[in-house]
Amino acid sequence: MTTSYDAIVVGARCAGSPTAMLLARKGYRVLVVDRARFPSDALSTHVIQPVGVAALARWGLLDRLVATGCPSIHTYAFNFGPLTISGSPGSQEAPVAYCPRRTVLDKLLVDAAAEAGAEVREGFIVEELLVEDGRACGIRGRLKDGDPLIERAHVVVGADGWHSVVARAAVAEEYRQKPPLLASYYSYWSGLPMDGQLEFYIRHRRGFGAAPTHDGLTLIIGGWPYSEFIANRADVEGTFHQMLELVPEFADRVRSAKRVERFAGAAIPNYFRKPYGRGWVLVGDAGYLKDSITAQGIADAFRDAELCAEALDQVLSGARAFEEAMAGYQHIRDAHVLPMYELTCQLAMLEPPPTEMQQLLAAIHGNRAASDGFVKANAGTISPAAFFAPENIGAIVAGGKPAN
Numbered sequence: 001m002t003t004s005y006d007a008i009v010v011g012a013r014c015a016g017s018p019t020a021m022l023l024a025r026k027g028y029r030v031l032v033v034d035r036a037r038f039p040s041d042a043l044s045t046h047v048i049q050p051v052g053v054a055a056l057a058r059w060g061l062l063d064r065l066v067a068t069g070c071p072s073i074h075t076y077a078f079n080f081g082p083l084t085i086s087g088s089p090g091s092q093e094a095p096v097a098y099c100p101r102r103t104v105l106d107k108l109l110v111d112a113a114a115e116a117g118a119e120v121r122e123g124f125i126v127e128e129l130l131v132e133d134g135r136a137c138g139i140r141g142r143l144k145d146g147d148p149l150i151e152r153a154h155v156v157v158g159a160d161g162w163h164s165v166v167a168r169a170a171v172a173e174e175y176r177q178k179p180p181l182l183a184s185y186y187s188y189w190s191g192l193p194m195d196g197q198l199e200f201y202i203r204h205r206r207g208f209g210a211a212p213t214h215d216g217l218t219l220i221i222g223g224w225p226y227s228e229f230i231a232n233r234a235d236v237e238g239t240f241h242q243m244l245e246l247v248p249e250f251a252d253r254v255r256s257a258k259r260v261e262r263f264a265g266a267a268i269p270n271y272f273r274k275p276y277g278r279g280w281v282l283v284g285d286a287g288y289l290k291d292s293i294t295a296q297g298i299a300d301a302f303r304d305a306e307l308c309a310e311a312l313d314q315v316l317s318g319a320r321a322f323e324e325a326m327a328g329y330q331h332i333r334d335a336h337v338l339p340m341y342e343l344t345c346q347l348a349m350l351e352p353p354p355t356e357m358q359q360l361l362a363a364i365h366g367n368r369a370a371s372d373g374f375v376k377a378n379a380g381t382i383s384p385a386a387f388f389a390p391e392n393i394g395a396i397v398a399g400g401k402p403a404n
Contacts, residue, residue, distance in 0.1 A: 006154050006155070007154065008157065010158050012120065018112075021115075022059075022309035030118040040102075044298070045297065047198070049298070049380050061108065065108060069215075077198070081203060089381060097379065099219060124144075129165065129280070136280040138151050157312075162286065164282065167287070183267045184221060188213065188217040189254065189259050189260065191257040191258055207293065207350055208243060209295075220254070223265070268289060275329065293344060299380055340380055360393060363399070
């Protein structure tokens with residue numbers, strides 16, 4: 001078999017382009033393909049949590065994002081009705097978040113991969129994962145309206161989202177699955193200033209948030225339980241605005257603004273997939289997905305790209321065996337994201353907080369350190385497992401400074 005590339009990356013958005021870029025920066029021959037052409041949009045919450053911002057800084061790409069005019073977000077405010085908990089989502093390394101349009105962010109990432117030396121093919125449709133002797137060895141596909149092409153590589157990286165061609169062809173094992181819990185929709189409004197704040201509103205069986213994005217626009221995303229998905233999809237706009245009316249002061253602000261694009265949305269499943277097999281690996285949503293209510297998808301994709309690129313470097317350089325390196329990648333990924341996965345699935349059910357949680361929220365309210373910790377746990381800056389640990393909660397309820 002003649003191998004043209006060290007790695008072929010299928011999918012060129014928030015997981016694929018960084019993986020290709022990092023491998024190319026290490027000197028490997030990388031081909032990255034995507035059926036889309038860039039700039040183009042994608043379903044997304046758009047939020048880059050501070051840990052994702054830190055990754056952009058490490059890669060030398062944060063200044064490029066800032067230069068596009070994307071506003072920074074320095075405060076998250078969680079409005080539960082009786083009380084609001086506000087705090088800083090970031091760390092000293094990355095104190096703020098951003099909410100860029102995907103037309104801007106994805107193009108920036110694709111360009112960075114190309115600049116690193118990866119070969120980028122836009123408008124390329126992958127039709128088949130090539131397998132020889134039980135091992136993935138390349139792809140078969142074509143440019144739109146073009147002839148079929150075969151490309152070979154030592155490893156094929158599936159970064160092509162939750163409908164991943166690579167994951168499906170490889171029959172990647174799923175575990176910890178949960179069905180869709182929430183039906184989410186979003187659009188953009190002009191004339192709705194946010195002043196550097198991301199606002200969340202949590203009500204019974206409804207939840208929504210608003211964040212500033214490019215071109216002076218504000219993204220509003222919200223939803224309802226999946227059990228209402230079919231009943232409400234005939235009138236998404238009407239149901240969406242009824243949801244906003246649960247917070248009259250916010251609904252008044254929206255009435256003074258103008259919606260400038262159509263609604264987009266989806267009901268997202270929740271799962272882990274084994275992210276590797278003979279000759280193939282998965283990154284981003286292809287390997288791990290959860291509801292969008294905690295807006296972790298972009299940061300997760302960036303983390304996977306770094307972990308996977310490091311593991312593949314060990315494999316391609318001969319430093320470690322494939323099975324050993326990729327099992328390590330899976331273990332680190334799962335250990336890191338499991339607490340947020342459980343928190344996300346719990347929040348996506350949109351059920352009223354139990355009495356103990358109401359008491360905790362009341363204790364957090366007005367406690368500056370605890371409020372910052374609560375916000376950081378929801379942003380993924382610190383682990384929810386650490387923040388909600390019994391000793392930490394005990395300190396907060398007692399009126400003291402949290403340990404985490």
